[in-house]
Amino acid sequence: MQANDSIGCTVSECxxxxxxxxxxxxxxxxxxxxxxxxxxxxxxxCGSFERS
Structure with a gap:
């Protein structure tokens, strides 16, 4: 999927x-x-978090 410029995130485990x-x-x-x-x-x- 493509990065969303509007949502910053530093949780690389997601x-x-x-x-x-x-x-x-x-x-x-x-x-x-x-x-x-x-x-x-x-x-x-973030309720959308899913462990990768």
Missing amino acids: RHHAKNVQQCTLNHIEVIKHGPTATTKESTD
């Missing part, structure tokens, strides 16, 4: 990482939260 550049290959990602209210970036994650 199946959707572009490998040759620090970008995601998905057209759309889902950002999820760990509780009822997200108050810090640590309380959110």
